[in-house]
Amino acid sequence: MSNEDDIARVKRQEQELVLERFDEEVAFALGTSVRERALAEGLSLVVDIRTWDRQLFFSATAGTSADNAEWVRRKINTVRRFQRASYRMVLERGEQPFSPQSGADPADYVIAGGGFPIRVTGAGIVGALTISGLPGRKDHAVAVDAICDHLGRPRADYALPESAP
Structure with missing residues (x-):
């Protein structure tokens, strides 16, 4: 797959992985599934x-640090401001920090995979599911897999290839 193919796939993920509703119960179910996977796979x-x-759900597994929570905060800000997956920003722009002219201070925004927009039917993007601790492409995949599982969609239909182009 080319970089353009990956961008198209992430756009498809963003457009099609839409929740009917989003509340504390849904957040807990999504978060618990990610935590259980992390524990089972040693992530x-x-x-x-x-x-x-x-914030509706937060969990950290062994081997993480306060730095991961800081990365999460910056990824969330990026998803909110640009209304797209933070990994799509990586694919579109590379992982270089935002320029001073952008107004997106690198202390508060980061171009790194793992932040995925939570889109709700009839409401649009209302929040984010964000992962930190793995390489960015894998952080993104864990978030997408969780939403696929919640929606009952096959992961393979939305997965990016294992390695970047």
Whole structure:
């Protein structure tokens, strides 16, 4: 797959992986599934699920640190401001920090995979499911897999190839 193919696949993920509703119960189900996967696979990661005004789920597994929570905060800001998966930003722009002219201070925004927009039918993007602790492409995949599982969609239909182009 080319970089353009990956961008098209992430756009498809963003458009089609839409929840009928999003509330505390859905956030808990999504977050719990990510945590259980992390424990089963021995993944060191942080998962944060939120609406724009409050955090609904947070969990950290062994091997993570406060740095992961900081990466999550910056990825969430990127998803909120640009209304797209933070990994799509990586594919479109590379992982270089935002320029000073962008107004997106690198202390508060980051171009790195793992932040995925939570889109609700009839409401649009209302929050983010964010992962930190793995390489960015894998952080993104864990988030997408969780939403696929929640929606009962086959992961393979939405997965990016294992390695970047």
